[in-house]
Amino acid sequence: MINTPVDTKDTEFPISRQPTHSELVARGVTLPIAAGLSSRAAAPPSIGSASPEVVSVSLTVNGTLHALMLDTRTTILDLLREHLDLTGTKKGCDQGQCGACTVLIDGRRVNSCLTFAVMYDGAQITTIEGLATKGTLHPLQQAFIDHDAFQCGYCTPGQICSAVGLISEGRAKTADDIRELMSGNLCRCGAYGNILAAIAQAMRRA
Amino acid sequence: MAPYIGTATSRVDGVAKVTGAAKYAAEFNTPGLVYGSIVTSTIAKGWIKRVDGSAAMRVKGVIDVLSHEHRPPMADDDKAYADEVAPLGSPFRPLYDNRVMFSRQPIALVVAETSEIARFGESLVRVEYEVEAPVTDLNRERDAAVPVKPPTNPFEALFTPPKPRGAPERALAAAAMRHEAEYCTPIEHHNPMELYAATVIYHADGKLTLYDKTQGVQNIQRYVCSVFGMKPEDVRVMSPFVGGAFGNGLRPNFEIVLAVLAARALRRSVRVVLTRPQMYALGYRPAMIQRIGLGATTDGTLDAITHDAITVTSEYEDYYRQETGWSGLLYTCANAKYAHKLAKLDLPTACDMRCPSAATGVYALECAMDELAVALKADPLELRLRCYSERDQNNNRPFGSKALRECYRQGAQAFGWDKRNPEPRSMRDGADLVGWGMATGVWDAFQAPITVRIALSANGHAEVACATSDIGTGTRTIMAQVAADMLGLPLDHISINLGDSNLPQSPVEGGSWIAVSVSNGIATTAASIRDELLRLAKQIPNSPLAATAPGEVALIDGKLADKGDVSRAISISDAMRQGGVERIEQEKTTNPSADAARAHNTHSAVFAEVKVDEQLGVIRVTRVVSAVAAGRILNTKTAGSQVLGSVVWGIGMALHEETLIDHRFGRVMNANIAEYHMPVNADVHDIKVIFVDEPDDSNPLGIKGVGEIGIVGVAAAIANAVYHATGKRVRDLPITLDKLSP
Ligand code: FES
Ligand code: FES
Numbered sequence: 001m002i003n004t005p006v007d008t009k010d011t012e013f014p015i016s017r018q019p020t021h022s023e024l025v026a027r028g029v030t031l032p033i034a035a036g037l038s039s040r041a042a043a044p045p046s047i048g049s050a051s052p053e054v055v056s057v058s059l060t061v062n063g064t065l066h067a068l069m070l071d072t073r074t075t076i077l078d079l080l081r082e083h084l085d086l087t088g089t090k091k092g093c094d095q096g097q098c099g100a101c102t103v104l105i106d107g108r109r110v111n112s113c114l115t116f117a118v119m120y121d122g123a124q125i126t127t128i129e130g131l132a133t134k135g136t137l138h139p140l141q142q143a144f145i146d147h148d149a150f151q152c153g154y155c156t157p158g159q160i161c162s163a164v165g166l167i168s169e170g171r172a173k174t175a176d177d178i179r180e181l182m183s184g185n186l187c188r189c190g191a192y193g194n195i196l197a198a199i200a201q202a203m204r205r206a
Numbered sequence: 207m208a209p210y211i212g213t214a215t216s217r218v219d220g221v222a223k224v225t226g227a228a229k230y231a232a233e234f235n236t237p238g239l240v241y242g243s244i245v246t247s248t249i250a251k252g253w254i255k256r257v258d259g260s261a262a263m264r265v266k267g268v269i270d271v272l273s274h275e276h277r278p279p280m281a282d283d284d285k286a287y288a289d290e291v292a293p294l295g296s297p298f299r300p301l302y303d304n305r306v307m308f309s310r311q312p313i314a315l316v317v318a319e320t321s322e323i324a325r326f327g328e329s330l331v332r333v334e335y336e337v338e339a340p341v342t343d344l345n346r347e348r349d350a351a352v353p354v355k356p357p358t359n360p361f362e363a364l365f366t367p368p369k370p371r372g373a374p375e376r377a378l379a380a381a382a383m384r385h386e387a388e389y390c391t392p393i394e395h396h397n398p399m400e401l402y403a404a405t406v407i408y409h410a411d412g413k414l415t416l417y418d419k420t421q422g423v424q425n426i427q428r429y430v431c432s433v434f435g436m437k438p439e440d441v442r443v444m445s446p447f448v449g450g451a452f453g454n455g456l457r458p459n460f461e462i463v464l465a466v467l468a469a470r471a472l473r474r475s476v477r478v479v480l481t482r483p484q485m486y487a488l489g490y491r492p493a494m495i496q497r498i499g500l501g502a503t504t505d506g507t508l509d510a511i512t513h514d515a516i517t518v519t520s521e522y523e524d525y526y527r528q529e530t531g532w533s534g535l536l537y538t539c540a541n542a543k544y545a546h547k548l549a550k551l552d553l554p555t556a557c558d559m560r561c562p563s564a565a566t567g568v569y570a571l572e573c574a575m576d577e578l579a580v581a582l583k584a585d586p587l588e589l590r591l592r593c594y595s596e597r598d599q600n601n602n603r604p605f606g607s608k609a610l611r612e613c614y615r616q617g618a619q620a621f622g623w624d625k626r627n628p629e630p631r632s633m634r635d636g637a638d639l640v641g642w643g644m645a646t647g648v649w650d651a652f653q654a655p656i657t658v659r660i661a662l663s664a665n666g667h668a669e670v671a672c673a674t675s676d677i678g679t680g681t682r683t684i685m686a687q688v689a690a691d692m693l694g695l696p697l698d699h700i701s702i703n704l705g706d707s708n709l710p711q712s713p714v715e716g717g718s719w720i721a722v723s724v725s726n727g728i729a730t731t732a733a734s735i736r737d738e739l740l741r742l743a744k745q746i747p748n749s750p751l752a753a754t755a756p757g758e759v760a761l762i763d764g765k766l767a768d769k770g771d772v773s774r775a776i777s778i779s780d781a782m783r784q785g786g787v788e789r790i791e792q793e794k795t796t797n798p799s800a801d802a803a804r805a806h807n808t809h810s811a812v813f814a815e816v817k818v819d820e821q822l823g824v825i826r827v828t829r830v831v832s833a834v835a836a837g838r839i840l841n842t843k844t845a846g847s848q849v850l851g852s853v854v855w856g857i858g859m860a861l862h863e864e865t866l867i868d869h870r871f872g873r874v875m876n877a878n879i880a881e882y883h884m885p886v887n888a889d890v891h892d893i894k895v896i897f898v899d900e901p902d903d904s905n906p907l908g909i910k911g912v913g914e915i916g917i918v919g920v921a922a923a924i925a926n927a928v929y930h931a932t933g934k935r936v937r938d939l940p941i942t943l944d945k946l947s948p
Pocket of ligand 1: 096
């Protein structure tokens with residue numbers, strides 16, 4: 001973000017993105033870097049719109065159609081967690097680094113934190129809440145329990161959805177393939193060995 | 207019914223976790239909830255001159271911008287902010303005044319109707335600072351480090367170096383073989399997968415229900431009450447599921463203060479979720495420089511140990527743990543001395559992180575032992591056996607139990623250690639150099655006072671309640687197992703209630719002390735339930751237990767039975783119904799028997815294989831065997847997972863993890879989980895966990911806890927394996943491939 005000693009702002013908004021430090025320097029704007037005083041007070045006065053832009057979006061989530069009016073900035077992840085009360089999908093970083101937010105969109109595994117809802121008007125979404133059928137766990141869910149493929153459980157919905165996607169992709173042939181293709185899903189509890197065993201079990205039975 | 211204790215029972219909350227039904231702190235939704243987004247400092251040190259929220263306030267949906275200039279009252283004395291596990295000093299007070307003490311310090315909170323608007327509003331808040339030059343580099347500050355204060359009570363003594371013995375300097379100078387070196391470990395961040403979050407439900411009468419990510423709901427409750435001057439009955443803290451914490455949730459973090467501030471300011475329910483980068487303004491494992499000196503005779507008998515540590519903390523609190531004394535505990539040595547200094551930097555206060563002190567202190571010691579073995583041309587395992595300690599020489603007492611020899615034996619056998627060629631660079635697999643290394647692990651076994659309530663119904667179901675957390679370790683599951691065995695009921699007749707400040711007292715969950723504390727607590731309360739059942743059973747006409755004494759009955763298969771003759775029995779439901787009782791409720795506190803005459807420790811032997819690409823220096827940990835002695839193992843499945851996870855942490859510590867600071871700005875550069883490297887699935891290969899038998903009578907159930915021990919020694923075993931593979935000794939972690947290049 002501009003007007004700080006360095007360009008260290010952690011997040012940037014996709015709408016009305018402000019110019020970066022180097023862009024401003026290129027335009028000849030001087031930033032108050034040197035002196036003992038730094039300031040953000042000199043920021044350009046108007047920035048973005050004062051009211052959110054709202055659009056209508058229809059999505060099917062776990063077989064239920066939802067017609068919604070959404071802020072254009074709402075991600076699929078926040079849509080699920082904050083609007084539909086489907087909190088099984090987790091937020092571990094909100095920046096595409098951990099896979100905790102993995103859901104299946106039209107059958108493909110996707111990091112829902114990096115995905116705006118408006119981009120998926122009409123899509124079919126399956127979340128962890130939609131995997132079990134009539135009270136019977138999905139084979140991967142059962143395998144995760146059998147192999148103790150989690151501790152805290154926070155990465156687990158993402159791991160399971162990712163594994164569903166992995167199996168339907170059909171690319172994983174060996175244990176090393178599974179490890180590699182599951183490496184976008186971090187598990188800080190370190191359950192990787194058991195996650196591998198659980199997925200291998202489900203693949204054998206698939 | 208076979209006992210549940212000691213079996214590989216699947217987690218009782220497994221279905222909740224695999225279906226998404228388990229709810230974490232940010233997942234309790236309520237009508238009218240508003241969202242707080244945190245503005246953090248862009249400077250590491252200085253003063254805030256002005257917080258200008260006017261642009262944010264012009265955004266439709268922004269409700270308020272809180273800062274030290276504009277917020278409800280908070281306590282103004284350090285004592286109010288000193289939580290149950292606060293170190294010495296003056297705790298950080300979020301949004302209290304205009305002082306900036308570390309980069310990314312929370313300095314304002316934008317509250318809005320939606321999270322998107324709050325986040326946008328946050329980007330519009332302008333802050334003017336007066337900047338001071340921060341100091342964050344341990345290497346530059348090491349000479350300014352000051353010795354930790356001598357302890358003033360037994361609790362502080364846990365964290366200060368043990369007393370010296372013998373004449374270590376003279377012995378080291380005179381030793382036939384001497385190894386002296388410095389070992390460095392960086393700042394590491396816990397990075398649990400769940401973001402720190404608090405949801406505050408504001409009730410019409412001003413009472414609050416808080417859902418917080420914490421390892422101790424009652425610690426949070428007391429803290430919130432003292433910071434905001436609230437009554438305990440007006441603040442309920444819940445934390446039914448915690449998405450990992452690893453020590454980071456022992457102390458209250460700033461999300462809870464900010465969320466309560468906003469709820470009180472606006473009289474509304476509020477959610478505050480930290481971003482991943484903001485989690486780098488929480489506690490961390492302190493960076494440290496350790497210096498180890500080992501003196502030995504030519505036959506490998508240790509004669510001198512010196513262990514010095516310099517560790518990092520903030521300017522405002524003295525966080526330290528006892529890194530150094532493990533050396534003289536683990537090995538027999540007549541002469542030993544320790545020293546610990548603190549470097550106070552412009553960073554947040556360091557905090558406990560998985561096996562604080564031993565993870566790092568034993569890393570340095572066990573690398574030094576490997577180097578001594580090389581100098582002596584001795585097998586590293588042989589050297590450890592020669593120096594094996596049968597007594598805790600730091601405190602001159604025997605061990606309650608110590609099956610470390612068995613860990614060495616079983617671990618070495620499972621690993622195939624006897625096939626190791628001692629020569630570095632001698633073992634190969636194609637283009638890879640192969641290295642085998644080993645190390646020892648040690649940790650404490652603590653037990654803390656705890657209170658457990660059990661309510662037994664005449665239909666043979668029981669509710670067990672205790673305020674402890676389950677941070678993912680499996681507490682809920684082992685509680686159910688212990689209760690089922692103690693009450694003689696099937697596992698699915700037990701329900702566990704935890705993570706709620708209204709429940710009976712529990713310490714924070716950490717230090718590996720909850721399993722032993724809560725299990726013995728359940729046993730105590732179950733015994734008084736049994737006594738009550740016996741009293742009822744004796745009232746039944748012609749009771750078969752009429753003459754049976756309280757110590758002679760047990761609860762087995764839903765019945766109260768005479769242990770000497772189990773045919774003399776009465777079912778729980780008969781005893782209760784005939785006594786006209788539908789529910790028996792007992793609440794008991796269990797205080798551990800102080801057994802200071804013996805040392806209480808867990809131990810491990812860790813063996814690691816690495817393969818190092820000779821051209822590129824890429825290191826893979828292809829095999830680890832961890833043999834653990836930790837008393838009675840309550841659940842081999844969940845305990846096994848704890849150790850597996852700890853080994854993964856050890857791999858991260860050895861090869862990946864490092865928080866990088868740009869010291870010009872005192873700011874973490876890799877404040878995310880892509881550039882802060884943690885092990886991913888592809889980094890983890892074959893890990894085998896062995897629990898060796900270790901009968902222990904320090905507590906009635908013989909439990910020691912396994913949360914910490916699994917990480918200790920892993921980084922050293924890997925570092926030693928890297929040396930064995932490459933002939934190159936890297937003494938600062940993590941061992942990245944650039945450090946291996948010639
Ligand atoms: S929350 Fe989406 S990848 Fe981390
Ligand atoms: S189970 Fe805790 S992060 Fe994977």
